[in-house]
Amino acid sequence: MEEFGAYIRKVFPRVFSSSFVHHEVVGGFSHLFTVHGSDPLLQPYMLLAHLDVVPASDEGWEVPPFSGQERDGFLYGRGTLDDKNAAMGILQALEFLLKRNYKPIRSFYIAIGHDEEVSGRDGARKIASKLESAGVRLSFLSDEGLAVLDGVMKGIERPVALVGTTEKGSITLTLTVQSVPGHSSFPPKETSIGILAAAVSRLEQNPLPSLFGKGPELATFEQLATQFTFPLNIVMANLWLFAPIVARILAWKPSTNALVRTTTAVTLFQGGVKANVIPPFANATVNFRIHPAQTVEEVLELVRATIADDRVKISVQEAFNPLPVSPYDEDSFGFQVIRHTIHEIFSEVGAVAPGVCIGNTDSRHYLNLTKNIYRFSPIWLKAEDLSRIHGLNERISLEMYERGVQFYLHLIQNSDTPELPKAHKSLHEL
Numbered sequence: 255m256e257e258f259g260a261y262i263r264k265v266f267p268r269v270f271s272s273s274f275v276h277h278e279v280v281g282g283f284s285h286l287f288t289v290h291g292s293d294p295l296l297q298p299y300m301l302l303a304h305l306d307v308v309p310a311s312d313e314g315w316e317v318p319p320f321s322g323q324e325r326d327g328f329l330y331g332r333g334t335l336d337d338k339n340a341a342m343g344i345l346q347a348l349e350f351l352l353k354r355n356y357k358p359i360r361s362f363y364i365a366i367g368h369d370e371e372v373s374g375r376d377g378a379r380k381i382a383s384k385l386e387s388a389g390v391r392l393s394f395l396s397d398e399g400l401a402v403l404d405g406v407m408k409g410i411e412r413p414v415a416l417v418g419t420t421e422k423g424s425i426t427l428t429l430t431v432q433s434v435p436g437h438s439s440f441p442p443k444e445t446s447i448g449i450l451a452a453a454v455s456r457l458e459q460n461p462l463p464s465l466f467g468k469g470p471e472l473a474t475f476e477q478l479a480t481q482f483t484f485p486l487n488i489v490m491a492n493l494w495l496f497a498p499i500v501a502r503i504l505a506w507k508p509s510t511n512a513l514v515r516t517t518t519a520v521t522l523f524q525g526g527v528k529a530n531v532i533p534p535f536a537n538a539t540v541n542f543r544i545h546p547a548q549t550v551e552e553v554l555e556l557v558r559a560t561i562a563d564d565r566v567k568i569s570v571q572e573a574f575n576p577l578p579v580s581p582y583d584e585d586s587f588g589f590q591v592i593r594h595t596i597h598e599i600f601s602e603v604g605a606v607a608p609g610v611c612i613g614n615t616d617s618r619h620y621l622n623l624t625k626n627i628y629r630f631s632p633i634w635l636k637a638e639d640l641s642r643i644h645g646l647n648e649r650i651s652l653e654m655y656e657r658g659v660q661f662y663l664h665l666i667q668n669s670d671t672p673e674l675p676k677a678h679k680s681l682h683e684l
């Protein structure tokens with residue numbers, strides 16, 4: 255992380271030497287840039303990204319995950335989609351603009367957190383509280399999240415862009431079973447490992463109920479209705495009638511099932527000490543992502559009822575409710591400027607619609623600074639790419655990285671206006 259700090263100083267010299275830009279390190283490794291605009295009457299906005307990544311071992315990768323190798327027009331590596339593309343893309347856009355003598359009109363902040371993948375406690379949270387203490391209010395905030403989706407949803411022919419206007423809540427539980435150790439030659443009927451395995455299996459076999467149509471995902475499908483081919487366009491325009499059938503179809507695939515319900519993921523499992531010792535303990539970590547129409551308390555209640563075994567102790571590691579829904583009407587400057595910029599840079603998309611971000615982001619730490627939080631990563635995802643995020647062979651095409659830089663470059667310029675942008679500008683301006 256220290257190397258990242260040295261690296262951006264080296265490759266973005268204008269950002270670090272411009273008289274408009276103030277840079278500071280927060281929480282040890284996070285970066286906060288304040289870009290001073292000429293019009294103090296325009297409320298500032300914020301571009302958010304993070305530099306940390308989830309772990310990756312070489313196994314299963316076509317190239318080592320931290321080698322940053324290029325192959326067939328793709329840059330491979332952990333973080334290329336989540337979220338180095340944004341961390342570097344935003345700074346590269348600003349460097350380019352400063353090189354062209356750009357003078358910002360509206361002030362903005364760039365915040366690059368260093369611990370988003372582990373809650374943002376020392377990065378985003380500290381940056382947010384620093385700005386809050388200084389009385390800063392933001393016009394809008396743009397963060398990673400949803401994307402341009404191409405072929406992710408059957409029945410939609412053109413790619414569509416979803417902007418996360420909210421994100422699911424989360425609860426992570428530790429399940430523990432303890433038992434008396436002993437000799438494995440005369441075992442009890444059930445061991446702590448068997449008891450816990452049965453409990454997590456019950457959780458997997460009994461998914462939380464479908465809530466499709468009871469949350470903001472309804473607006474996504476209503477707004478995308480015209481993008482669906484016949485007869486799905488009729489179905490999506492009449493979800494008051496067809497929601498139960500649509501929910502069953504969406505539940506078939508993990509990516510769309512995530513929109514239907516609170517999801518259950520058993521992510522860690524440990525137990526036992528030796529091959530011939532009855533295990534004294536077993537513990538598991540289960541991560542639930544909470545549908546916007548449900549709460550932490552409701553999920554806990556349902557989980558307790560499903561496990562239904564007092565030998566399994568349940569403790570909460572972390573929990574937060576689904577996030578508030580940001581406005582996406584015609585008068586919402588933040589949503590509209592992002593929507594306009596998406597159409598400029600991703601001219602192939604048939605529609606830009608609000609959506610529920612199924613993953614969590616640093617943006618939740620900024621709730622006291624603005625009600626206008628939008629989660630959109632300027633990346634193009636095909637169905638087969640979804641498994642690369644936090645998975646194997648994460649990669650971005652060089653063309654798509656460049657489009658990401660263009661996206662931030664245009665977003666910065668478009669945000670300089672006090673009004674909503676009107677005409678589309680040409681990409682050839684660059």
Ligand SMILES: CCCCCCCC/C=C\CCCCCCCC(=O)NCC(=O)O
Pocket residue numbers: 336370371398399400401403406407509510513611612613614615640643
């Ligand atoms: C037509 C509707 C189809 C919707 C399908 C959703 C497709 C999902 C698209 C993008 C992936 C979402 C990733 C969100 C960013 C996650 C950031 C992150 O890793 N945060 C940490 C965490 O959540 O644990």
Ligand SMILES: [Zn+2]
Pocket residue numbers: 304336337370398
């Ligand atoms: Zn991320």
Ligand SMILES: [Zn+2]
Pocket residue numbers: 308336371644
């Ligand atoms: Zn991530």
